Amino acid sequence: MAERRDVVIIGAGAAGMMCAIEAGRRGRRVLVIDHARAPGEKIRISGGGRCNFTNIHAGPKNFLSANPHFCKSALARYTPRDFLDLVERHRIPWHEKTLGQLFCDNSAKDIIAMLLAEMKAAGAELRLSTTIDAVEHDGNAFRIVTESGIVEAASLVVATGGKSIPKMGATGFAYRIAEQFGLPVVETRAGLVPLMLDPATLAAHEGLPGVAVDVIARHGKTEFREAALFTHRGLSGPAILQISSYWRDGEEISLAIRPDVDFAAVIAAARRANGRQALQTVLAEHMPKKLAQLLVTELGIDGPLAEQPGRRIDALVQRLGDWRLRPPGSEGYRTAEVTLGGVDTAALDSRSMAARAVPGLYFIGEAVDVTGWLGGYNFQWAWASGHAAGQDV
Ligand code: FDA
Numbered sequence: 001m002a003e004r005r006d007v008v009i010i011g012a013g014a015a016g017m018m019c020a021i022e023a024g025r026r027g028r029r030v031l032v033i034d035h036a037r038a039p040g041e042k043i044r045i046s047g048g049g050r051c052n053f054t055n056i057h058a059g060p061k062n063f064l065s066a067n068p069h070f071c072k073s074a075l076a077r078y079t080p081r082d083f084l085d086l087v088e089r090h091r092i093p094w095h096e097k098t099l100g101q102l103f104c105d106n107s108a109k110d111i112i113a114m115l116l117a118e119m120k121a122a123g124a125e126l127r128l129s130t131t132i133d134a135v136e137h138d139g140n141a142f143r144i145v146t147e148s149g150i151v152e153a154a155s156l157v158v159a160t161g162g163k164s165i166p167k168m169g170a171t172g173f174a175y176r177i178a179e180q181f182g183l184p185v186v187e188t189r190a191g192l193v194p195l196m197l198d199p200a201t202l203a204a205h206e207g208l209p210g211v212a213v214d215v216i217a218r219h220g221k222t223e224f225r226e227a228a229l230f231t232h233r234g235l236s237g238p239a240i241l242q243i244s245s246y247w248r249d250g251e252e253i254s255l256a257i258r259p260d261v262d263f264a265a266v267i268a269a270a271r272r273a274n275g276r277q278a279l280q281t282v283l284a285e286h287m288p289k290k291l292a293q294l295l296v297t298e299l300g301i302d303g304p305l306a307e308q309p310g311r312r313i314d315a316l317v318q319r320l321g322d323w324r325l326r327p328p329g330s331e332g333y334r335t336a337e338v339t340l341g342g343v344d345t346a347a348l349d350s351r352s353m354a355a356r357a358v359p360g361l362y363f364i365g366e367a368v369d370v371t372g373w374l375g376g377y378n379f380q381w382a383w384a385s386g387h388a389a390g391q392d393v
Pocket of ligand 1: 010011012013014015016033034035036039040041042043045046047048051052053054130131132159160161162164165168169170171173336337338364365366367375376377378379380382
């Protein structure tokens with residue numbers, strides 16, 4: 001005998017739990033199934049354990065998608081303020097860190113506990129450690145075949161996220177279900193991910209790992225001003241993670257080091273004041289010493305400032321404003337914060353996240369081809385898309 005529910009949600013992550021809360025509040029009989037032992041594992045590790053749960057500036061411009069308009073409706077109907085109201089109702093202490101990013105003061109576990117409490121209050125049931133063997137549709141209802149039995153429901157919500165961090169249980173489940181029901185999937189790739197550098201460049205960067213500097217990272221017309229971090233494998237830090245979502249394998253990125261400093265003027269003034277000092281000494285007043293040393297060495301600059309020909313200084317200033325690097329690849333899904341691409345929004349209704357061609361089937365959260373910048377945007381999409389589907393199932 002199959003169990004019956006109104007709604008089955010596969011995936012007890014951010015989007016799935018929000019959907020369960022909304023659907024439960026509407027009186028729907030909801031079952032959330034997850035193969036993990038605990039719900040919201042990515043919430044738990046997010047934001048360095050403090051969960052950057054939203055961004056007060058979140059809007060459609062902060063998202064990548066083949067259809068940039070798709071996210072507008074859901075984002076407008078469930079805003080960062082709406083989520084913050086929930087957080088405040090649960091008396092969870094929070095703070096704004098920078099650039100509108102809101103974090104828990106204490107622990108990301110506060111957010112998970114809040115969502116579980118809301119689910120319970122809404123009467124939504126959670127079943128963990130449960131593997132899905134198959135999903136079938138008989139024309140009326142979905143049959144979700146699990147190792148412990150069959151559940152039938154008129155609505156099925158797929159909230160299984162993307163492929164990032166497979167060690168934490170991420171799977172391509174959503175894409176397989178989309179394909180099974182004939183829905184297109186936009187090619188997926190790792191996003192918000194550190195970029196690798198080739199062995200020769202890494203060898204030249206010896207000593208740099210651990211060095212961080214304020215940069216503008218550019219790819220084409222897109223740019224982010226935040227910190228970049230040199231690592232043993234290549235480049236990381238918020239500016240690099242942000243630009244990685246726009247970059248494709250083998251393409252060039254450009255860094256402007258300390259964009260707030262007019263290096264031409266700084267060097268000219270230093271030459272007038274004391275021509276005997278070395279150029280790296282001047283640079284090191286504005287960036288970590290090891291980076292200053294690398295930049296002058298790479299351009300073959302040696303000796304006192306007064307002896308440097310103008311063309312060398314020009315080359316250095318040019319390099320500081322537009323340092324071109326060509327990462328051969330990224331660190332991939334192993335360390336990526338998100339998965340770009342996913343279930344094609346052309347197949348979904350933007351108000352409800354329902355598949356146009358398959359009544360009762362919904363996709364929400366990271367599984368969908370909507371990916372946010374770094375800074376709380378991805379959770380805001382999970383809340384907003386989960387809320388949208390929860391109103392419709
Ligand atoms: P999510 O991945 O959260 O949940 C999917 C659920 O489905 C999981 O519980 C999983 O176990 C389950 N599942 C998967 N396959 C299944 C299967 N076959 N059967 C059953 N269950 C299955 N974003 C942000 O806005 N602020 C932040 O601070 C961070 N920080 C951050 C840090 C790190 C290290 C990572 C990896 C990611 C972030 N993110 C983030 C991104 C954010 O975590 C992510 O976008 C959301 O968790 C996506 O929510 P979803 O509910 O769509 O998927």
